[in-house]
Amino acid sequence: MDSSIRNRLLTILFVFGLGIYALLPSIRYTLMDEDKKSNLSDDQIDYFESRSIKQGLDLKGGIYIVLEVDLPQLIDNLAKNKDNNFNEFLIDLKSEYNNSSRDFFTVFEDLAVENELKLPRYFINYGKTKDQIISQLSLQSEDSIKRVIEIIQNRVDQFGVAEPTIQKQGNNRVIVELAGIEDSERARDLLQSTALLELMIVKNVESTNAIIRQIDSIMSVSNSKDVDQDDEINELFDSSSSSELGFSSLLISVGGNLAIASKDLAALKDILFKEDVIQILEATNSTILTSDSSIKLVNEIGQEEEFYTLFHLFNNAELTGGVIEDAQMRLSQAGVTAGQAVVEVEMNSEGSREWARITGANINNRIAIVLDKKVHMAPVIRSQIFGGGTVIEGMNSIEEAEDIAIVLRAGALPVPVTIAEERTIGASLGADSISKGTQSMAIGLFLVVCFIVFFYKMSGLIASFSVMWTLILLLGVLALLEATLTLPGIAGLILTVGMSVDANVIIFERIKEELRNGKSVRSAIDSGYERAIRTIVDANLTTGIAAAVLYQYGSGPIKGFATVLFWGIIVSMFTAIIVTRFVFDFVTTRKNIGRLSI
Amino acid sequence: MKFMENTKINFMKLKSFGFGFSSVLAFGSIILLLMGVNLGIDFKGGTAIGVSFSENVSIQEVRGSLKSVSFNDSLIDLSGEEIKYFGNQSDVMIKIKSLDNEPEDFGQMVINHLYDSMSAKVPENKNDFILSLGSVSPKVGSELSGKAFWSVVSALVLILFYISVRFEFRFALGAILALVHDVIITLGIFSLTGFEITLSTVAAFLTIVGYSLNDTIVILDRIRENMKSSGTVMFESTINKSINQSLSRTLITSLTTLFVIIVLLVYGGEVIRPFSFTMLVGVIVGTYSSIYIASALLATIYQSSNK
Numbered sequence: 001m002d003s004s005i006r007n008r009l010l011t012i013l014f015v016f017g018l019g020i021y022a023l024l025p026s027i028r029y030t031l032m033d034e035d036k037k038s039n040l041s042d043d044q045i046d047y048f049e050s051r052s053i054k055q056g057l058d059l060k061g062g063i064y065i066v067l068e069v070d071l072p073q074l075i076d077n078l079a080k081n082k083d084n085n086f087n088e089f090l091i092d093l094k095s096e097y098n099n100s101s102r103d104f105f106t107v108f109e110d111l112a113v114e115n116e117l118k119l120p121r122y123f124i125n126y127g128k129t130k131d132q133i134i135s136q137l138s139l140q141s142e143d144s145i146k147r148v149i150e151i152i153q154n155r156v157d158q159f160g161v162a163e164p165t166i167q168k169q170g171n172n173r174v175i176v177e178l179a180g181i182e183d184s185e186r187a188r189d190l191l192q193s194t195a196l197l198e199l200m201i202v203k204n205v206e207s208t209n210a211i212i213r214q215i216d217s218i219m220s221v222s223n224s225k226d227v228d229q230d231d232e233i234n235e236l237f238d239s240s241s242s243s244e245l246g247f248s249s250l251l252i253s254v255g256g257n258l259a260i261a262s263k264d265l266a267a268l269k270d271i272l273f274k275e276d277v278i279q280i281l282e283a284t285n286s287t288i289l290t291s292d293s294s295i296k297l298v299n300e301i302g303q304e305e306e307f308y309t310l311f312h313l314f315n316n317a318e319l320t321g322g323v324i325e326d327a328q329m330r331l332s333q334a335g336v337t338a339g340q341a342v343v344e345v346e347m348n349s350e351g352s353r354e355w356a357r358i359t360g361a362n363i364n365n366r367i368a369i370v371l372d373k374k375v376h377m378a379p380v381i382r383s384q385i386f387g388g389g390t391v392i393e394g395m396n397s398i399e400e401a402e403d404i405a406i407v408l409r410a411g412a413l414p415v416p417v418t419i420a421e422e423r424t425i426g427a428s429l430g431a432d433s434i435s436k437g438t439q440s441m442a443i444g445l446f447l448v449v450c451f452i453v454f455f456y457k458m459s460g461l462i463a464s465f466s467v468m469w470t471l472i473l474l475l476g477v478l479a480l481l482e483a484t485l486t487l488p489g490i491a492g493l494i495l496t497v498g499m500s501v502d503a504n505v506i507i508f509e510r511i512k513e514e515l516r517n518g519k520s521v522r523s524a525i526d527s528g529y530e531r532a533i534r535t536i537v538d539a540n541l542t543t544g545i546a547a548a549v550l551y552q553y554g555s556g557p558i559k560g561f562a563t564v565l566f567w568g569i570i571v572s573m574f575t576a577i578i579v580t581r582f583v584f585d586f587v588t589t590r591k592n593i594g595r596l597s598i
Numbered sequence: 599m600k601f602m603e604n605t606k607i608n609f610m611k612l613k614s615f616g617f618g619f620s621s622v623l624a625f626g627s628i629i630l631l632l633m634g635v636n637l638g639i640d641f642k643g644g645t646a647i648g649v650s651f652s653e654n655v656s657i658q659e660v661r662g663s664l665k666s667v668s669f670n671d672s673l674i675d676l677s678g679e680e681i682k683y684f685g686n687q688s689d690v691m692i693k694i695k696s697l698d699n700e701p702e703d704f705g706q707m708v709i710n711h712l713y714d715s716m717s718a719k720v721p722e723n724k725n726d727f728i729l730s731l732g733s734v735s736p737k738v739g740s741e742l743s744g745k746a747f748w749s750v751v752s753a754l755v756l757i758l759f760y761i762s763v764r765f766e767f768r769f770a771l772g773a774i775l776a777l778v779h780d781v782i783i784t785l786g787i788f789s790l791t792g793f794e795i796t797l798s799t800v801a802a803f804l805t806i807v808g809y810s811l812n813d814t815i816v817i818l819d820r821i822r823e824n825m826k827s828s829g830t831v832m833f834e835s836t837i838n839k840s841i842n843q844s845l846s847r848t849l850i851t852s853l854t855t856l857f858v859i860i861v862l863l864v865y866g867g868e869v870i871r872p873f874s875f876t877m878l879v880g881v882i883v884g885t886y887s888s889i890y891i892a893s894a895l896l897a898t899i900y901q902s903s904n905k
Binding site: 058066068098099101182183184185188189192266418419420421422423424425426427428429432433436437439440441443444445447448451452455487488490491492494495497498499501502505506509513516531534535538539540541542543545546547549550552553558561565 | 604648650672702703705706710725726728729730731732733734735736737738740741744745746748749752753756757760761764797798800801802804805807808809811812815816819820823843844846847850851853854855857858859861862864865866867868869870873877
């Protein structure tokens with residue numbers, strides 16, 4: 001064996017060995033049965049998970065969510081001395097930002113200038129000039145996105161998902177990928193709930209009645225104003241629609257509480273957003289919230305209807321979720337709630353002191369436990385509570401209680417998040433695509449092999465061998481890169497197989513041409529390769545450029561495609577130019593072959 | 599085995615016919631595209647829901663159930679949205695345009711509504727009912743389309759540049775026009791089928807670009823080689839010779855690729871079907887265009903510059 005052949009053989013064996021080594025964990029992990037998998041230690045699972053080729057959510061099933069930090073809401077939260085001007089500005093800002101692809105603070109600045117909004121008036125804590133304020137606000141927004149990512153990470157960790165991916169995208173988005181999650185509804189709630197826990201004192205019946213009367217009178221005034229203005233139009237309408245009868249007409253009394261039918265919730269929202277109503281509530285330092293769960297009652301015409309309890313509360317929270325040290329789901333042992341899921345909360349020492357003070361000062365008052373602006377319960381304080389423990393009731397299910405405990409432990413989001421993009425792939429659909437995908441890949445590959453062996457005989461066998469190795473090496477590279485295989489990635493694999501077959505075909509056709517021109521086998525192989533290589537390199541490099549660009553600009557699925565294609569090109573050039581060439585050289589130098597099976 | 603060896607087909611004789619044929623196809627495709635492409639939610643925002651009933655259902659039934667869905671404390675009518683079967687008659691795909699003030703869990707709400715209102719025909723576990731759920735806000739949709747568009751454009755520009763350097767600008771022009779031709783016609787045929795364009799069909803289009811490019815370069819490379827011996831005189835016959843020389847390779851490669859794609863189309867399952875279909879059309883159009891667009895354009899360009 002001459003030294004050039006030996007060196008090439010060693011190189012090829014080294015690369016093949018590397019490929020097999022890289023793929024081994026994936027193969028072992030895939031072939032392992034469930035029993036054995038469940039016996040693996042955490043470290044072993046980590047090893048297999050990180051060294052195996054990952055399947056994308058489109059193949060495996062799972063949930064992919066892009067959360068967007070609600071920046072307009074953050075601005076609203078940070079602003080002081082808000083007036084009409086500001087509120088209008090905020091509405092403009094929201095719609096402008098949602099309909100453009102510009103950076104949030106650029107839109108903010110432009111609109112502020114356009115509306116001649118005096119920023120220092122609202123953001124005096126953040127600076128004296130427009131530029132100072134904007135830079136401080138954008139710092140605040142960066143800070144809050146960091147907090148959001150931390151908290152979401154916490155929640156996901158506690159929820160217990162294998163290999164969650166949480167990453168920042170752009171300035172204000174977080175991508176969360178949870179593979180293999182079945183209950184997408186639950187996962188979504190867990191990620192998105194702000195989890196702001198507030199303990200608020202319920203106002204007494206007298207002041208509640210007073211505020212209802214006041215709201216009623218505002219509405220009758222505004223209605224009569226309407227009548228004055230649109231005299232003619234108003235005649236056309238039935239003048240007894242519910243909103244004209246006032247606020248109190250929407251309410252019924254249920255066991256000492258006020259309640260509102262679920263169909264009237266929209267009307268309630270309208271009323272509470274009226275400016276005069278907002279002013280009255282602010283003046284009395286109060287707020288009106290509804291209960292989290294509903295009750296079913298039979299209304300006057302015998303139909304079952306859903307009702308939510310209405311609460312009139314002191315607007316400033318006595319305590320917030322920040323003081324919580326631990327929260328656990330428990331099944332209630334005693335009382336009317338026995339057997340139901342509740343959340344037991346423990347506060348830190350500062351919270352416990354406060355809690356003792358609040359409960360001491362409000363004996364016989366009711367205290368509402370409010371989570372994300374929904375009242376979960378409002379028990380009467382019977383005695384002072386020491387030790388900082390409390391129990392939250394009013395959960396619909398054990399899962400809900402577990403999740404609320406998780407979000408309370410993980411902390412509240414500093415600013416609400418909205419879902420910008422979501423993709424949930426049910427496990428069955430994912431499994432279906434992957435089994436059908438691999439099956440048809442196998443059938444396709446088999447046909448390709450038959451076809452080229454039929455055309456090129458022995459040489460076709462060599463080509464098939466090189467195509468197989470292209471696939472193995474490419475999968476090995478993907479395992480090493482810890483890349484994720486998605487449906488577009490499989491497309492990339494198919495294209496790679498195509499290009500790898502093509503490279504061989506180009507070479508063989510060239511060799512055949514040289515043979516037809518009367519060259520000997522040896523020199524036909526040499527000049528055939530020499531000429532074909534230039535074509536192959538040019539064709540592959542152009543496609544390689546396309547792949548690299550796609551990788552740079554593309555998002556998610558396109559990126560996956562580009563990765564596979566790029567490495568596919570490199571690997572297929574290696575197998576076609578170096579590996580098959582070696583096999584030909586090896587065969588033809590050992591004995592002087594007169595005829596080539598091609 | 600001998601296959602298409604020493605052929606002497608005069609491809610360039612049919613050059614004008616090829617141009618005419620391609621123009622008609624391209625023109626028709628552009629009209630089809632202008633009439634409206636079925637853009638998926640990835641690019642225009644909205645919600646797409648795939649559900650799997652436990653027995654066959656009629657589209658009418660699903661439509662009826664979506665007549666009144668509670669939405670922000672009121673009822674809306676979703677029966678006018680796009681509803682179609684997905685693979686078989688028990689799986690249904692529903693695509694809903696993005697609505698103003700859409701609640702966060704809108705898709706889930708619709709799924710829950712279907713699950714409750716058609717309770718006789720749903721699997722016991724709700725998780726088995728959900729095949730897929732996708733929702734994209736219009737803002738993200740426009741960002742994704744922008745990204746996809748610019749990635750394709752910049753790839754084309756760079757390829758143009760590379761071929762200009764390696765070959766010459768006139769070659770690059772032919773190659774790029776052939777690519778644009780392939781993508782437009784495939785898009786046109788694609789829009790006839792009513793499949794929707796999603797991020798993964800974009801990947802299929804990129805695959806076609808890669809494939810067709812590969813094919814074109816192989817022929818252009820032959821032309822370049824033959825030009826060294828024969829110069830640019832009798833350019834058409836040089837091109838004919840080159841196409842004939844690489845004909846067996848072109849056909850063998852296209853056929854092998856078509857095998858894989860047809861298998862994928864038949865056995866690949868519903869998710870991958872739009873992708874396989876795009877590839878099928880693209881490979882056929884791509885092979886044709888390497889000969890009748892890239893090479894023929896080159897012939898025309900040389901002829902006019904030699905006059």
